Amino acid sequence: MQGTTAQEPATPGTTPPPYPRTDRTIPTRSPQRASYDRDLVHAILDEAYVCHLGFVRDGAPVVLPTLFGRVGDRLYVHGSTGSRPLRMTGQAPEGLPVCVTVTHVDGLVLARSAFHHSINYRSVMIHGLAHDVTDPTEKREALDALVNHAIPGRAADSRPANKKELAATAVIRLDLTEVSAKARTGGVNDEPEDLTLPHWAGVIPVHRTYGTPLPDPDLAPGTELPAYLGEL
Amino acid sequence: MQGTTAQEPATPGTTPPPYPRTDRTIPTRSPQRASYDRDLVHAILDEAYVCHLGFVRDGAPVVLPTLFGRVGDRLYVHGSTGSRPLRMTGQAPEGLPVCVTVTHVDGLVLARSAFHHSINYRSVMIHGLAHDVTDPTEKREALDALVNHAIPGRAADSRPANKKELAATAVIRLDLTEVSAKARTGGVNDEPEDLTLPHWAGVIPVHRTYGTPLPDPDLAPGTELPAYLGEL
Numbered sequence: 001m002q003g004t005t006a007q008e009p010a011t012p013g014t015t016p017p018p019y020p021r022t023d024r025t026i027p028t029r030s031p032q033r034a035s036y037d038r039d040l041v042h043a044i045l046d047e048a049y050v051c052h053l054g055f056v057r058d059g060a061p062v063v064l065p066t067l068f069g070r071v072g073d074r075l076y077v078h079g080s081t082g083s084r085p086l087r088m089t090g091q092a093p094e095g096l097p098v099c100v101t102v103t104h105v106d107g108l109v110l111a112r113s114a115f116h117h118s119i120n121y122r123s124v125m126i127h128g129l130a131h132d133v134t135d136p137t138e139k140r141e142a143l144d145a146l147v148n149h150a151i152p153g154r155a156a157d158s159r160p161a162n163k164k165e166l167a168a169t170a171v172i173r174l175d176l177t178e179v180s181a182k183a184r185t186g187g188v189n190d191e192p193e194d195l196t197l198p199h200w201a202g203v204i205p206v207h208r209t210y211g212t213p214l215p216d217p218d219l220a221p222g223t224e225l226p227a228y229l230g231e232l
Numbered sequence: 233m234q235g236t237t238a239q240e241p242a243t244p245g246t247t248p249p250p251y252p253r254t255d256r257t258i259p260t261r262s263p264q265r266a267s268y269d270r271d272l273v274h275a276i277l278d279e280a281y282v283c284h285l286g287f288v289r290d291g292a293p294v295v296l297p298t299l300f301g302r303v304g305d306r307l308y309v310h311g312s313t314g315s316r317p318l319r320m321t322g323q324a325p326e327g328l329p330v331c332v333t334v335t336h337v338d339g340l341v342l343a344r345s346a347f348h349h350s351i352n353y354r355s356v357m358i359h360g361l362a363h364d365v366t367d368p369t370e371k372r373e374a375l376d377a378l379v380n381h382a383i384p385g386r387a388a389d390s391r392p393a394n395k396k397e398l399a400a401t402a403v404i405r406l407d408l409t410e411v412s413a414k415a416r417t418g419g420v421n422d423e424p425e426d427l428t429l430p431h432w433a434g435v436i437p438v439h440r441t442y443g444t445p446l447p448d449p450d451l452a453p454g455t456e457l458p459a460y461l462g463e464l
Contacts, residue, residue: 024294028316049337049351049438052284054293061286061293062256065335065355084260103297105281107443114379114390115397119281123297147346158346158431165347188448199390200455201448204464206281211339211437216420218427219434226432 024127025180035181038073044124044181045070045102049150053077054099055085055130068100069145073176075100075126076133076142078169085130086170095129100174108204111188112197120184120203127178133171142171153228256359257412267413270305276356276413277302277334281382285309286331287317287362300332301377305408307332307358308365308374310401317362318402327361332406340436343420344429352416352435359410365403374403385460 018036019025027034035041045051051068054061064085069076077100079086089096107120133139143166144155161169188201210232213225250268251257259266267273277283283300286293296317301308309332311318321328339352365371375398376387393401420433442464445457 024292028314029312049340050335050353052286052295052297052333052335054284054286054295054331056288056291056293059288060256060329060359061288061295061331062359063284063286063293063295063331063333063357065284065333065353067351080261082260097292099286099293099295101284101295101297103282103284108281108382110383110386110390112391113393113397114375114387115393115401117379117382117386117390119299119382121282121297125295127292127294143346147349150340150349150351151342154342154349155346158342158349159344159426159429161345161347165345169347187446190448194391195450196452197391198452198455200458200461201451203446204461205443205446207441207443209439209441211439214419214435214437216422216433218422219432220428220430223430223432229432229436232436 019176019179022178025125025178027180027182030182033182033184035183036179037181041124041176041179041181042070044104044122045075046149047104048102051077051100051102053085054101055088055096057084057088067146067150069142069147069149071141071145075174075176076145076171077130077174078143078146078171081168081170083170086132086172089130089172090132090170095131096172098128098130098174100126105206106185107206109184109188110201110204112190112194112199112201116188116190118184120186122181122183124179124181126174126176128174130172130174133173138173139166139171142173143169151228152231157226157228251408251411254410257357257410259412259414262414265414265416267415268411269413273356273408273411273413274302276336276354277307278381279336280334283309283332283334285317286333287320287328289316289320299378299382301374301379301381303373303377307406307408308377308403309362309406310375310378310403313400313402315402318404321362321404322364322402327363328404330360330362330406332358337438338417339438341416341420342433342436344422344426344431344433348420348422350416352418354413354415356411356413358406358408360406362404362406365405368398370405371398371403374405375401383460384463389458389460
């Protein structure tokens with residue numbers, strides 16, 4: 001599902017510039033695992049269904065799992081107009097400080113030593129200010145991107161939001177400016193003196209798979225499974 | 233892998249009391265999806281490899297993906313002693329305000345209307361103060377729980393951390409006191425007037441699966457795949 005949902009400014013033959021490194025995007029630990037590559041960041045984001053949105057409420061952190069969409073270097077989150085972070089964003093004229101993180105678990109790394117157990121993963125962390133989306137055209141595009149993010153091509157094959165639904169939905173935008181990816185790949189890193197230990201060591205790959213689609217019992221007669229679902 | 237990793241105070245025939253509702257654990261949206269059931273919370277936590285740990289740094293939120301372990305109503309996170317939230321916890325005598333969230337995506341819900349698209353999910357959110365673990369016995373137990381959380385039974389089948397490794401590892405504890413689970417299950421909730429629309433509607437189940445274990449190339453001759461890996 002990677003890389004299929006967002007409209008990129010397509011300039012053939014050019015490599016997009018990496019995201020700039022900042023104090024907040026250089027990891028304290030394992031900085032060699034960090035990347036600022038724009039295509040890699042976008043691919044990790046696009047493969048995820050849920051992001052974890054962090055914000056501060058009364059001085060304490062809150063981490064909320066939520067759906068999201070992406071249009072180029074803009075990330076969109078939506079929700080009810082009553083939702084706390086969306087309401088807080090609407091009330092913050094300069095934007096609400098947020099951190100959005102997306103993580104994929106790709107494998108379990110079993111070392112001979114407890115200390116060197118790890119996981120293979122890919123993650124993206126975005127720092128910035130979330131802003132309320134008030135422009136009706138941008139709001140529609142963002143909602144389409146949210147639906148297409150989960151199921152590429154789906155927005156065009158569903159009834160668009162009506163006036164009442166649009167009014168009940170708030171959308172916030174986070175620009176991708178302060179962004180990093182981090183990943184661990186590969187095998188086991190045991191100490192040389194542990195290699196002869198009798199414990200099994202290796203990697204267990206972890207995948208995401210899809211079950212057989214479960215049609216709604218009230219489906220209009222003759223409605224067939226759309227082709228785009230076969231590409232998940 | 234659910235419910236197999238933590239030591240519960242086993243009192244047969246008694247149901248553990250639910251977590252108390254607090255201002256922070258009653259969701260603003262869809263409170264009917266919330267649960268405070270201790271067994272459900274533990275099961276959702278135990279099925280996850282990664283949690284998203286939120287903390288506040290210089291007034292802004294940070295959301296860090298990290299491994300974790302659970303012993304009863306204590307959640308443990310570990311990392312290098314140089315890791316930022318662990319260092320910050322060590323320097324906060326009253327504890328570091330954190331929010332830990334765990335999320336599973338169980339299905340994509342395709343409605344006829346864009347508005348009613350959703351996902352089936354299960355999540356847990358924990359609010360509280362993280363404390364540095366300084367007691368050597370608790371630290372060892374926590375590190376075992378971290379390894380066993382990912383691979384039940386694995387801690388006993390690996391070389392325990394030595395003095396140098398223990399000194400390089402910091403562990404923090406978050407007590408499960410202010411906790412809620414939230415879940416969406418089931419099918420499509422379209423508006424009655426949309427049921428005759430020609431768009432396919434239904435649920436695409438999403439699962440986690442495991443690939444064939446990839447043994448380390450330096451495995452000692454005759455080392456067999458342990459039985460506990462077959463139970464993943």
